[in-house]
Amino acid sequence: MMAVIEENPGYKWVGTRPIRPDGLEKITGKARFGADSILPGMLYGSVVRSPHAHARILSIDMSAAKSMPGVKAVITSADFPDLALNGGSAGDIDMSNNVMARAKVLYEGHVVAAVAANTREQAKAAADAVIVNYEVLPHVLTVDEAMADNAPLLHDGMYTKGIDPKPEKPSNVASRVVHERGDLDKGFAEADLVIEREYTTKPVHQGYIEPHAAVADANSDGRAHIWCSSQGHFQMRAHTATVLGVSPGTIKVTAAEIGGGFGGKTVVYLEPLAVRLSQRAGRPVKLVMDRDEVFRASGPTSGTRIKVKMGVTNEGQLTAADVWMGYEAGAFSGSPVGAAGMTVIACYDIPNFFVEGFDVVVNKPRVAAYRAPGAPMAAFAVETVMDELARGINIDPIDLRLQNAVVEGTQASYGPKFPRIGFVETLEAIKNHPQYTAELGPNQGRGVAAGFWFNAGMNSSATVHINENGTATVVVGSPDIGGSRQSMALMAAEELGISYENIQPVVADTETVGFNDVTGGSRVTLATGAAVVDACRVITADLRARAAKTWDVEIDDVEWVDGQAQHVDGSQPPLSLADLAGKSGRTGGPISATASLNARGVGAAFSTQLCDVEVDPETGITRVIRYVSAQDAGRAISPAYVEGQMQGGVAQGIGWALNEEYIHNSSGVMENASFLDYRIPVASDLPMIDTVIVEVPNPAHPYGVRGVGEVGIVPPMAAVANAISDAAGVRMKDLPMSPVKLLEALNEKGK
């Protein structure tokens, strides 16, 4: 279903649903993912990981491992440059120490050594034979434990940034962020109803089905070639080079197909280990994480504690918001609390607010980006308070949001004024959806929630080649996770005026296309798409010049229309792209253009979602029975895959709401590091997920694109919680809202 705000201006390809260019390879098993590369003479690697949440490494004895059959290389942190000794930035030092622990291990699963051997069984046996002596240290696992007085410290030199005056003592709090406006006391005094609540969420994993994998082939001259699945092979190159202490120019990275990422594959884990093992062994090395390693040592996103106090008048005007947020960063600073602070109340125009957030290190794996990083947990808290406020003053929850919604020109809570945005349109799309007024059965309930995400622009390059028969190759450097080859080809078809089927999009390696930032931040269709459009426009200008040369007329007399050069007065028979391409040697040589840019005009994204649940009062099991997601895409270049992004975000959010959590025992060991015990939604858990693509074009993009990958995961937890409240009369404030917790809440209510 589409809610068209501005009519499609007659596009021929943009907005259609052809078969994706890489589809055939993926439904026949031919597509090569991270673990699918097999090189002649290739060795298998295995990684030795800490069994302790926090410990000092006293010694590592590798002698037994080295002498085992088939073992070709064993490495530890001694095989990597200590960036702290040669002027590395704090971020680079953390990255290096996360790839391979130095001196201390900071979480269970932290890498301490790696081996390579002829077979995977030999490699695993050798890894088991590495003897590490630890001095176990006390650990902290949660925001509360880490922020307690006299808590054990992960990093002796960590002094909280953003506090005045600078703290005298180190702590586990890396930084503090603050946003404020107006007069909080005055705001709450004006309110007729004030709701104050406290929430917790657990770390959850991105849960991509493909484990991290890398194959490296290092030469004795210092050059190396890596095949890996990541969200950005240029970033993998840069980060691998940093950890190894070499020039990025010595490393070539070929992007394998990527089996899901959601933010979690923007981080370097295996690549530097694979290169170093390959150098030591003189043979190619493959490293693939087991699923339990994926859980213990990659991802997840932050566990949080969030306190929200909000006030509203009886007429539905929000008057004040006071928010406190503690976000777990894992073992190194860098939780997404900054974004949480900027997004938490960004949907609403609130005159008085104080938002304070803390980035807190704990002895768990270092958090990685996960779809709209930081925003979903914050929205869970604020959007459930919004629901309570609406019910408290007896106003429709969508009307309360509409009355306070940010629009073009509103001063955002994070600072600048909003450009054209489509929040109100998503709210109206849900309000007008038949599901919003459909009848509910016994034990059923309905909830709505909204969400905001910035989206990103960043750097992209693209090259377009016109082949001799007038077909085109579009070369990009953005790994395609969810159909971006299709959106690139659709925009190129629109620009060049040729058929989509005549365009072959290619994701090229780091030596074959210009630099590209990661596939993340919902940015590829916007930014890489803009580079493709720019390159196509250089080509169509060139084609006009070539037609002018052919006809011996001025270029201004030539237009590019429907894939052909036409003389403005019709005095010449049109020249098609195939005509011009076939004779390109006579007009200046091959036809090709490259465009590179740091994308501007990023368009913010909003989503409003409607969830119906049925709660079983006997078991506490919540079933999502119907779901509708409305999201402003700006323009849906590739609607089938826009819907896919929306539906995927919702499904992940429902898992986060109801099932998913990291469970650590008191020793700091993860107890559910498998897909059996860390249960992501399966087909029988979910209903069809209805989508409403709202199109409020981003005025700053040639096709109005905003970016669609992330915002869909922001509202679901609150939408589910609000629906549970409607169904069962209990307010759930701790994620996940598992059957056990819901039963407890129902029993408590029954007392």
Added chain:
Amino acid sequence: MSRRHITATINGDEVDFLAEEGSSLLNALRDEVGLTGVKEGCGTGDCGSCSVLLNDYLTCACLVFAPEVEGGTIVTVEGLADGGELHPLQQCFLEGAALQCGICTPGFLMAAKALLDRNPNPTETEIRYALAGNLCRCTGYDKIIRAVQEAASQIREA
């Protein structure tokens, strides 16, 4: 470690390969036979990415020792199309945008084939439960379920 010689019919052809006693069918298919369309997502039978048909039964290749398939018949995603002609499930996945990253797709295709082979007219609920052993993190399953429904309808009409 000793390696066993194993003979099995894989995607219609008799194939010989060597595998360690303790090697999984998954590793043997990928490393020895070269069928990397069979994917590993977990290695513990929880995700279904390595689903194959073993003697007509839907099986996680990671849960079977390679020597156990001696003399058996295996169909992987590479054997789903009939020469150049795609299986209706493959065609419907393509047309229905039922894949995003594509890592789980081979497993879903095999699980869906196993379902439709024994139940050509499944309800939505039957499809959802038949595919509940296959994890997809990208799609929310919506377009996968619709693609299986469409393929079932096409197969019935053919």
Added chain:
Amino acid sequence: MARVHLSAGLRDLTGGVANIEIEASTVGRLIKSLDQMFPGIGSRLSEGSSVAINGEILTDAEYEKIPASAEIHFLDILQGG
């Protein structure tokens, strides 16, 4: 003159100043001027910030021209998923 808004997180360096009008031709020069007034703010802004000029959020904006009477906001760097 550009109107510069300093987020609450920076006010430990500005002695509480939240808004300031400064003449500067580019974002880089603006940061330099701010650093002269509020020592230490320069490194914080150039390593850890995006900048919004009249509502458009930009990264790596050191050489970006500042239009007359622009509204400038410095924002935390964002991660994307």
